[in-house]
Amino acid sequence: MHRSPAPAVVAACALLLASLVAAPAPGPEPAPPSVGDLHGRRIRWGECPEQPVPARMRCGTVDVPLDHAAPAKGTVAVALARIPATDRARRLGSLLLNLGGPGSPGIAGLAAGHAGILARLGERYDLIAFDPRGVGHSEPVSCGGSQQTGEGAAADTAGLLAALRAVAGRCALASGPVLPYMGTVNVSRDMDVVRRALGDEKLNFLGFSYGSRLGAVYAAQFPRSTGRMVLDGVGTLTRPLAARALVAARAQQQALDGFLAWCATQRDCVHGTDPRTAEEKVAALVARLDAQPLLRPDGSYGTGQDAVAAIAAAVDARSRWPALARALSRAERDGAPAALLQLGGPTDPTGPTAPRDEAGPDAAAAPVPADNGAAARVAVNCADDPDRSGDRATEAGVEQELADLEGEFRSASEIFGPLQLTAVLSCHGRPAGTDFIRRIHHPGAPRMLLVAARGDPAAPYAWTRETAERLGSAVLVDHGGDGHTGYPASHCVREHVDRFLIDGRLPTGTRSCPAEE
Numbered sequence: 001m002h003r004s005p006a007p008a009v010v011a012a013c014a015l016l017l018a019s020l021v022a023a024p025a026p027g028p029e030p031a032p033p034s035v036g037d038l039h040g041r042r043i044r045w046g047e048c049p050e051q052p053v054p055a056r057m058r059c060g061t062v063d064v065p066l067d068h069a070a071p072a073k074g075t076v077a078v079a080l081a082r083i084p085a086t087d088r089a090r091r092l093g094s095l096l097l098n099l100g101g102p103g104s105p106g107i108a109g110l111a112a113g114h115a116g117i118l119a120r121l122g123e124r125y126d127l128i129a130f131d132p133r134g135v136g137h138s139e140p141v142s143c144g145g146s147q148q149t150g151e152g153a154a155a156d157t158a159g160l161l162a163a164l165r166a167v168a169g170r171c172a173l174a175s176g177p178v179l180p181y182m183g184t185v186n187v188s189r190d191m192d193v194v195r196r197a198l199g200d201e202k203l204n205f206l207g208f209s210y211g212s213r214l215g216a217v218y219a220a221q222f223p224r225s226t227g228r229m230v231l232d233g234v235g236t237l238t239r240p241l242a243a244r245a246l247v248a249a250r251a252q253q254q255a256l257d258g259f260l261a262w263c264a265t266q267r268d269c270v271h272g273t274d275p276r277t278a279e280e281k282v283a284a285l286v287a288r289l290d291a292q293p294l295l296r297p298d299g300s301y302g303t304g305q306d307a308v309a310a311i312a313a314a315v316d317a318r319s320r321w322p323a324l325a326r327a328l329s330r331a332e333r334d335g336a337p338a339a340l341l342q343l344g345g346p347t348d349p350t351g352p353t354a355p356r357d358e359a360g361p362d363a364a365a366a367p368v369p370a371d372n373g374a375a376a377r378v379a380v381n382c383a384d385d386p387d388r389s390g391d392r393a394t395e396a397g398v399e400q401e402l403a404d405l406e407g408e409f410r411s412a413s414e415i416f417g418p419l420q421l422t423a424v425l426s427c428h429g430r431p432a433g434t435d436f437i438r439r440i441h442h443p444g445a446p447r448m449l450l451v452a453a454r455g456d457p458a459a460p461y462a463w464t465r466e467t468a469e470r471l472g473s474a475v476l477v478d479h480g481g482d483g484h485t486g487y488p489a490s491h492c493v494r495e496h497v498d499r500f501l502i503d504g505r506l507p508t509g510t511r512s513c514p515a516e517e
Contacts, residue, residue: 046060097110098206107136125501133187139176141376192225212232286304289306290303453482456482475509478510490516
């Protein structure tokens, strides 16, 4: 006999499990066949689909096969952004960036000022960001603007599963043909089409967080086309979703602890000067929104679990802490949580904005659906996960899995644990994903540089060591600091990374960089 899951866990499941869509499993992963003239096309750079952007940034698109194993099925337009190298006489080519994810748009990240930390690289390289297929302006997937299951529908596990099947149909209808072809393996293949469209013989790549998974997959699929590659905040290639989700819950709790300790030192912090009671007040706010969701202008409801997801995105970057403090103040003092539910997007770009001259092919692009990030994250993680079977989404199976895992996730974080637990369950109903990523082992790519922060809560140091061993030819920069990724936080790390990407010089053996204040 199985015990019923806790209401908060069921509510969390109703938020993210609702994006389930039964999609065909990816086929085998040999190098993709030739796709004819797709590889010969060049990109017409023009105005970006969203404003403002940095003054020299331009955008465009490149068509890639919807199904790389069957190019006749059609194409997907992948959106790109470029900031040209400032030293044109010594330009080294393009540096493709992935700033994290899955489900995060690269164009918005580049527009939001990330180019500033990359200024030295931007002297010699064209900085190239892209929205992966199904994300941002690259034919975004969606669940129709709402992933809600309806009032009372998810009161128990049986109701939850029935409601999720209904929502899954909306996801399929709203996402179009790209949804069954999501996943890192296909995005990696898209990157090789982008490389050729940019006119580069080799792919030079800098990937953060999820970008490390993407870079490793590219190196395994296209070892002879891999150029200078740096992976920072390196995730695991082998651990199942449950292990990754548990680490994420702990990392988000650690980040929230840091935010609440900071807020307690600020004047007029809504939660006062005691971080412990402040956390209790955040949890109470989440519970109130779960009990009485907020009606949004598009007709969907914002729940406590939506608030948890927004808080998780906001605490991840110290630059967003003041905005989070203001949003929590409005939610608590004014009873207006709308600002809180909107947190988590990219920060505003700095510096002058681009003039509105020639219109690029994406200039009139439709707005990105509000639920695109969540829908794409689930789709990619499920496509990358081989540890599932399509017949496990039964009432007994879900209840047993919740019973087995709920205590551990709640121990990691009462606030973030229930939402992260949904990552474990979010793939029920889909066929098993590819095992290609699990099988990566000494792919024969050139030597690359991996960065690991000793105190990285989202990417444990052991994961970087493990991935370095599987890639075979990786050199490690050991950063002694805290926080996710080392490049933005450490001058020493940047020196090693920039020297390799610009001059091709790798250190011999592991190099250490101390923590910096």
